[in-house]
Amino acid sequence: MDILTPRQMQRADALAIAGGTSGLALMERAGTAVADVAARRPLATRIAVLCGPGNNGGDGFVAARVLTQRGYRVALGLLGSPDALRGDAAAMAERWRGEVIPAARVDLASADVVIDALFGAGLARDLDGEAAALVAALNAARKPVLAVDLPSGIDGTSGQVRGVAVRAEETVTFFRRKPGHLLLPGRIHSGRVRVADIGIPEAVLGDIDARTFVDEPELWRDAFPIPRIDGHKYERGHALVVSGWLETSGAARLAARACLRAGAGLVTVACPPDALPVHAANLSAIMVRRGGEAGEIARLLEDSRFNALVIGPGAGVGKETRAKLQCAAGRRLVIDADALTSYAGEPEALAQLIALGDAAILTPHDGEFSRLFRGKAEVIQPPSKLDRARAAARLTGGVIVLKGADSVIASPDGRAAIAANAPPWLATAGAGDVLSGICGGLLAQSMPAFEAACAAVWLHGAAAREAGPGLVADDLVEALRPVYRRIYEERGATE
Numbered sequence: 001m002d003i004l005t006p007r008q009m010q011r012a013d014a015l016a017i018a019g020g021t022s023g024l025a026l027m028e029r030a031g032t033a034v035a036d037v038a039a040r041r042p043l044a045t046r047i048a049v050l051c052g053p054g055n056n057g058g059d060g061f062v063a064a065r066v067l068t069q070r071g072y073r074v075a076l077g078l079l080g081s082p083d084a085l086r087g088d089a090a091a092m093a094e095r096w097r098g099e100v101i102p103a104a105r106v107d108l109a110s111a112d113v114v115i116d117a118l119f120g121a122g123l124a125r126d127l128d129g130e131a132a133a134l135v136a137a138l139n140a141a142r143k144p145v146l147a148v149d150l151p152s153g154i155d156g157t158s159g160q161v162r163g164v165a166v167r168a169e170e171t172v173t174f175f176r177r178k179p180g181h182l183l184l185p186g187r188i189h190s191g192r193v194r195v196a197d198i199g200i201p202e203a204v205l206g207d208i209d210a211r212t213f214v215d216e217p218e219l220w221r222d223a224f225p226i227p228r229i230d231g232h233k234y235e236r237g238h239a240l241v242v243s244g245w246l247e248t249s250g251a252a253r254l255a256a257r258a259c260l261r262a263g264a265g266l267v268t269v270a271c272p273p274d275a276l277p278v279h280a281a282n283l284s285a286i287m288v289r290r291g292g293e294a295g296e297i298a299r300l301l302e303d304s305r306f307n308a309l310v311i312g313p314g315a316g317v318g319k320e321t322r323a324k325l326q327c328a329a330g331r332r333l334v335i336d337a338d339a340l341t342s343y344a345g346e347p348e349a350l351a352q353l354i355a356l357g358d359a360a361i362l363t364p365h366d367g368e369f370s371r372l373f374r375g376k377a378e379v380i381q382p383p384s385k386l387d388r389a390r391a392a393a394r395l396t397g398g399v400i401v402l403k404g405a406d407s408v409i410a411s412p413d414g415r416a417a418i419a420a421n422a423p424p425w426l427a428t429a430g431a432g433d434v435l436s437g438i439c440g441g442l443l444a445q446s447m448p449a450f451e452a453a454c455a456a457v458w459l460h461g462a463a464a465r466e467a468g469p470g471l472v473a474d475d476l477v478e479a480l481r482p483v484y485r486r487i488y489e490e491r492g493a494t495e
């Protein structure tokens with residue numbers, strides 16, 4: 001499913017209006033959708049509606065009218081003067097027959113539900129003064145809040161709080177979700193997000209070319225590798241997972257197991273001599289080879305069947321890790337953790353290496369990201385995580401997975417996806433190693449890098465949900481099985 005920034009949404013509105021739907025009709029449907037959601041709440045009879053000075057407030061006037069017609073007791077408060085309302089919002093205010101009181105005077109304590117129609121897509125700066133005080137009072141009232149389009153104070157493009165922001169229990173947005181509903185902290189402020197159809201034709205998307213998506217199976221399902229009955233394991237690739245010294249070798253084992261579980265035909269762990277017996281004792285389906293130095297990795301890679309390499313988990317930061325990665329130039333690469341930090345402040349060097357191959361996935365968390373792109377203001381400064389990940393992908397030529405509860409996957413070609421399925425218990429030691437292993441397993445099977453990264457992040461979240469609370473990283477590898485089964489079943493591939 002596409003995601004539209006507020007600016008793209010404005011364009012969608014404008015295209016719909018140019019196509020013959022009036023702005024007033026869109027607003028009528030938007031406000032009615034909000035009223036419908038408010039009306040679903042059991043035992044809520046008294047509703048407070050807080051309207052702002054723009055069209056978000058216009059939606060609030062519609063919702064107030066519709067709810068009054070349905071028998072609710074509605075108190076409507078306006079931020080600013082009624083004379084300042086313009087266009088469609090002014091027209092909807094005209095149609096409201098009830099009283100309009102200053103927003104600060106609305107008795108929030110006696111409301112069962114509060115509709116937040118203060119600011120939506122048009123939020124242009126940090127909230128301050130009266131608006132900020134109103135939002136703070138609303139949050140302090142601890143009432144169930146239903147936000148119109150966006151919780152007021154949340155930037156729809158970046159998900160950031162502009163000064164202060166409403167904490168909603170539910171948000172009704174229109175046509176498509178916005179990045180601010182999915183990126184933190186906007187996702188937390190939005191609560192449950194419902195998307196209402198307000199009659200904008202799907203065809204407008206063709207003119208908008210949003211290129212931002214929710215990370216869901218529909219985004220990558222067609223490229224997902226399903227083994228064929230007449231297939232062979234050698235067709236599913238051979239991944240090499242580079243391990244560090246004994247003390248940190250568990251990370252490579254997790255990555256290797258996840259890589260094999262994700263469907264790679266064969267997986268080999270290359271490690272320094274001290275880690276050999278431990279890997280060998282703990283791995284059975286996975287092969288173990290000596291590869292503590294770059295020269296040894298280069299010799300292993302003389303076997304051209306190694307088509308993918310996973311490097312970073314427990315690899316150690318420094319020249320040796322860089323040298324090992326250098327040997328794998330031209331292969332399909334997953335570059336994680338220590339391997340990313342080995343290029344701190346020198347992403348161009350990484351870009352040169354990535355340019356020699358056809359697929360690279362980089363999986364930094366925020367700390368690794370800031371180290372790798374140290375000094376690159378255009379990459380680390382944008383307030384939106386989407387913009388940061390896109391800039392990083394452009395600079396390196398690799399697919400970036402900027403990890404977190406709201407992981408963003410960005411391709412150098414401009415496409416990006418936001419993941420929304422990671423449960424809180426996924427934040428556990430070793431989970432990142434498993435993710436890089438899944439990426440490696442999918443790359444080994446020739447899945448295109450952006451789709452592979454999106455699939456890996458989604459599978460990682462789905463496996464964590466499957467395993468449930470109390471999860472440790474080893475469980476993730478096991479929990480991939482039922483998730484794979486469901487995907488295969490959807491494709492009719494379990495016969």
Ligand SMILES: NC(=O)C1=CN([C@@H]2O[C@H](COP(=O)(O)OP(=O)(O)OC[C@H]3O[C@@H](n4cnc5c(N)ncnc54)[C@H](O)[C@@H]3O)[C@@H](O)[C@H]2O)[C@@H](O)CC1
Pocket residue numbers: 010013023026027028030031052053054055056057058059118119120121122123124125126127128131148149150174198
């Ligand atoms: N035809 C359309 O464009 C439609 C718009 N819709 C609604 O309209 C909203 C967008 O309307 P607008 O573009 O008018 O924007 P908003 O209503 O979100 O806000 C714009 C108003 O808030 C003021 N403002 C912005 N930031 C402020 C700040 N920090 N402090 C104080 N005042 C601030 C602006 O000066 C302007 O008056 C959407 O979120 C949606 O709810 C829907 O009715 C569907 C149709």
Ligand SMILES: [K+]
Pocket residue numbers: 056116117118119120147148149150151152
């Ligand atoms: K709002």
